[in-house]
Amino acid sequence: MTEETATGFAQWPLGNGPIGEPLDRVDGQLKVTGKATYAYEQRQGGKPLYGFLLGAAIGKGRITAIDVSDAARAPGVVHVMTHENVPEQGAFGPPVVPNGYARPRPVLTGSAVQYYDEPVAFVVAESFEAARFAAGLISVHYDRQPGAFDLTADLSKAYKPEKLNAGYETDSTLGDFEGAFAAAPVQIEQTYSTPYECHAAMEPHAALALWSGDELTVYMSTQVIANARGALAATLKIPVEKVRVVSPFTGGGFGSKLLLHAEPVFAALAARELKRPVKVALTRQQMFANTGFRPMSIQKLRLGADRQGRLTAIGHEVWSHTARYEESAEQTAVFSRSLYAAPNRLTRHRLVALDLHRGEWMRAPGEAPGLMAVEVAMDELAEKLGLDPIELRMRNEPAQDPERKVPFSSRALVPCMREGAASFGWDQRNPRPASVRDGRHLIGIGMSATIRPNAMRPAKAEASISADGRVTARLDMTDIGTGSYTVLTQIAADTLGVPMDAVTVLLADSRYPQTAGSGGSFGAASSGTALHYACRALRAKIVEAARRTVGSPFEGAELTEANLANGEIQAGNKHETLADLMPLIAPDGLTAQGAAEPGASYKAFSQYAYGAQFAEVAVDMDSGEIRLRRMLGVFAAGHILNPKIARSQLLGGMIWGVGAALMEENVVDPRYGQFVNHDLAEYHVPVHADIPDVEAVFLEEQDDKGNPLGIKGIGELGICGAGAAVANAVYNATGIRVRDYPITLDKLLPKLVRNDREI
Numbered sequence: 022m023t024e025e026t027a028t029g030f031a032q033w034p035l036g037n038g039p040i041g042e043p044l045d046r047v048d049g050q051l052k053v054t055g056k057a058t059y060a061y062e063q064r065q066g067g068k069p070l071y072g073f074l075l076g077a078a079i080g081k082g083r084i085t086a087i088d089v090s091d092a093a094r095a096p097g098v099v100h101v102m103t104h105e106n107v108p109e110q111g112a113f114g115p116p117v118v119p120n121g122y123a124r125p126r127p128v129l130t131g132s133a134v135q136y137y138d139e140p141v142a143f144v145v146a147e148s149f150e151a152a153r154f155a156a157g158l159i160s161v162h163y164d165r166q167p168g169a170f171d172l173t174a175d176l177s178k179a180y181k182p183e184k185l186n187a188g189y190e191t192d193s194t195l196g197d198f199e200g201a202f203a204a205a206p207v208q209i210e211q212t213y214s215t216p217y218e219c220h221a222a223m224e225p226h227a228a229l230a231l232w233s234g235d236e237l238t239v240y241m242s243t244q245v246i247a248n249a250r251g252a253l254a255a256t257l258k259i260p261v262e263k264v265r266v267v268s269p270f271t272g273g274g275f276g277s278k279l280l281l282h283a284e285p286v287f288a289a290l291a292a293r294e295l296k297r298p299v300k301v302a303l304t305r306q307q308m309f310a311n312t313g314f315r316p317m318s319i320q321k322l323r324l325g326a327d328r329q330g331r332l333t334a335i336g337h338e339v340w341s342h343t344a345r346y347e348e349s350a351e352q353t354a355v356f357s358r359s360l361y362a363a364p365n366r367l368t369r370h371r372l373v374a375l376d377l378h379r380g381e382w383m384r385a386p387g388e389a390p391g392l393m394a395v396e397v398a399m400d401e402l403a404e405k406l407g408l409d410p411i412e413l414r415m416r417n418e419p420a421q422d423p424e425r426k427v428p429f430s431s432r433a434l435v436p437c438m439r440e441g442a443a444s445f446g447w448d449q450r451n452p453r454p455a456s457v458r459d460g461r462h463l464i465g466i467g468m469s470a471t472i473r474p475n476a477m478r479p480a481k482a483e484a485s486i487s488a489d490g491r492v493t494a495r496l497d498m499t500d501i502g503t504g505s506y507t508v509l510t511q512i513a514a515d516t517l518g519v520p521m522d523a524v525t526v527l528l529a530d531s532r533y534p535q536t537a538g539s540g541g542s543f544g545a546a547s548s549g550t551a552l553h554y555a556c557r558a559l560r561a562k563i564v565e566a567a568r569r570t571v572g573s574p575f576e577g578a579e580l581t582e583a584n585l586a587n588g589e590i591q592a593g594n595k596h597e598t599l600a601d602l603m604p605l606i607a608p609d610g611l612t613a614q615g616a617a618e619p620g621a622s623y624k625a626f627s628q629y630a631y632g633a634q635f636a637e638v639a640v641d642m643d644s645g646e647i648r649l650r651r652m653l654g655v656f657a658a659g660h661i662l663n664p665k666i667a668r669s670q671l672l673g674g675m676i677w678g679v680g681a682a683l684m685e686e687n688v689v690d691p692r693y694g695q696f697v698n699h700d701l702a703e704y705h706v707p708v709h710a711d712i713p714d715v716e717a718v719f720l721e722e723q724d725d726k727g728n729p730l731g732i733k734g735i736g737e738l739g740i741c742g743a744g745a746a747v748a749n750a751v752y753n754a755t756g757i758r759v760r761d762y763p764i765t766l767d768k769l770l771p772k773l774v775r776n777d778r779e780i
């Protein structure tokens with residue numbers, strides 16, 4: 022069932038049911054009472070063996086000898102796997118599809134070391150402690166070779182990837198960028214850099230593998246069941262039907278659990294060999310090198326404008342790293358193709374192959390780092406023009422998508438900026454930097470635009486109702502802490518006209534209909550639409566059964582789906598609850614399927630969610646310490662399924678943006694290729710004391726172009742532009758523009774002293 026017309030989707034009438042209500046999470050109680058079972062807590066298959074990974078102590082080179090004899094003799098150890106005895110696996114090879122999700126991801130493939138901390142051995146023992154202890158007894162000899170670990174060392178080695186992540190074109194041009202930029206009376210030309218960042222999800226990557234004959238079940242922490250299943254089958258060279266992947270709860274992913282990594286492969290290989298369940302979790306430290314990370318970027322911005330502030334040329338060029346052995350090409354400048362009007366345009370992405378692990382998608386890949394350059398360049402341009410930054414953005418509103426030349430499905434950037442400016446008190450901002458003081462603090466206010474694509478991926482779902490009137494929904498969608506269980510329960514209840522507590526949503530099992538899982542902010546729109554259609558079909562079946570069943574109180578009645586509401590069928594003066602009716606009209610229950618996919622409207626319209634972010638900071642004049650004082654995000658993202666959960670999502674993204682601006686940085690040792698700060702003591706993220714006052718609000722938005730519920734993705738919206746708003750506030754406070762993130766106090770301090778004297 023789809024209801025797409027040339028102009029959009031017939032919208033499901035909202036306002037009668039639980040969609041849009043700020044309900045508590047249906048799984049909240051399970052979580053706070055410790056009853057939500059995560060991968061490492063699973064107990065299926067009886068007492069497991071425990072695995073521990075040993076990582077390489079070099080960044081590039083070969084293993085010349087590996088001696089496991091002491092480890093193998095250690096107490097409790099049952100097996101040690103190295104490249105010398107690892108079972109056969111599917112070959113890694115060059116990807117058939119760039120960035121393919123379901124390609125083989127074999128482990129211990131040979132003596133070569135491709136990145137620091139790459140697994141070189143796997144110890145299996147009766148306890149985690151025994152395995153970890155024994156891993157320390159393995160003696161590895163290496164022939165260390167010089168590696169390339171520094172993106173900035175030689176950008177002339179950069180190459181042009183064929184495509185970017187998600188299939189975006191590598192470059193784009195429109196008009197004559199170089200000519201228009203050269204001729205522009207007002208120009209900004211600046212280079213910005215964003216560092217490597219780690220997802221650092223609260224739940225470390227973990228898996229429990231067990232075999233029954235030739236059938237494998239893996240309980241693991243993942244964002245996308247089908248990716249894990251397909252990649253496991255390809256790696257183990259077994260049919261995909263022989264693999265079951267289950268992940269009822271996932272403790273955060275942020276992109277690091279989209280792809281299969283080493284730990285489920287090790288668990289599956291060892292469990293097959295040892296004929297016992299094997300459980301493995303990465304340590305926090307191991308996550309930094311082994312689960313992907315946000316690639317570093319160097320971004321050159323060139324903005325040309327006339328004296329009225331109308332952009333004539335926008336140029337956004339990006340250099341980032343990729344692993345030498347597998348390409349990943351972040352789409353850092355892609356949003357620049359849509360955000361502002363300008364007749365002459367250029368975006369370009371180049372990669373430098375380094376001897377580091379693969380960069381991977383990380384919350385708002387593209388926009389999160391890209392906006393930290395573009396939206397600061399816009400701030401710089403506004404200052405040069407003597408224009409208010411919001412006014413500058415308004416003067417460059419495009420009437421349609423500037424490069425795709427299609428209409429916007431909806432575009433609420435200006436309303437978000439207006440609403441934010443009014444609520445935040447933007448008029449209190451002094452445009453002259455370093456001119457507002459509060460005691461020993463310099464005070465500044467900054468803003469940024471927010472943009473994030475509204476995406477959809479194919480998804481299927483099944484809904485059934487049993488004889489007792491209870492509804493069960495099944496789909497392999499995951500809940501990575503985002504609230505999938507809750508919003509899908511709301512969608513099922515609303516669509517079927519039954520109470521929330523009549524619905525059970527079962528997720529994240531490869532036995533259920535396939536979805537695209539959680540990623541790219543497409544989860545709710547894709548899975549939600551599929552489930553909505555399944556429930557629509559089920560609703561029709563229930564009503565039809567009530568009408569057709571001989572002896573039904575509604576036999577032969579004129580019924581439509583509208584006669585089903587509040588868990589009852591009502592017609593004339595008769596009403597019967599589904600619980601009373603079902604044994605009569607369908608004693609074996611009823612089941613229906615639904616499917617969703619991105620429709621023609623995705624091609625016909627430019628679809629994004631928008632927002633505007635505002636931040637106020639205080640900078641200590643003596644220490645350079647930057648404290649966020651308050652922050653506001655105003656967002657327009659279609660119909661909000663659950664404002665309470667959505668607000669949490671947005672706040673989480675905004676707070677991450679504060680971290681990106683001020684704290685987060687994975688530092689690579691350029692000699693050895695190691696991430697030196699690989700734990701949460703030294704990899705800094707904001708804590709409660711760093712976030713005194715942050716608020717996210719939604720503007721009402723009706724957008725019928727994506728799906729029948731008017732959903733737009735919000736998972737990644739909050740981080741987009743958040744860092745730039747903070748960076749612009751720091752500049753407004755201090756008059757110091759730090760273009761290499763994060764903006765740590767050491768980068769401010771030398772220049773702050775001068776300002777101090779001047780004030």
Ligand code: MOS
Nearest residue numbers: 275276384540541
């Ligand atoms: Mo997201 S970076 O697609 O989890």
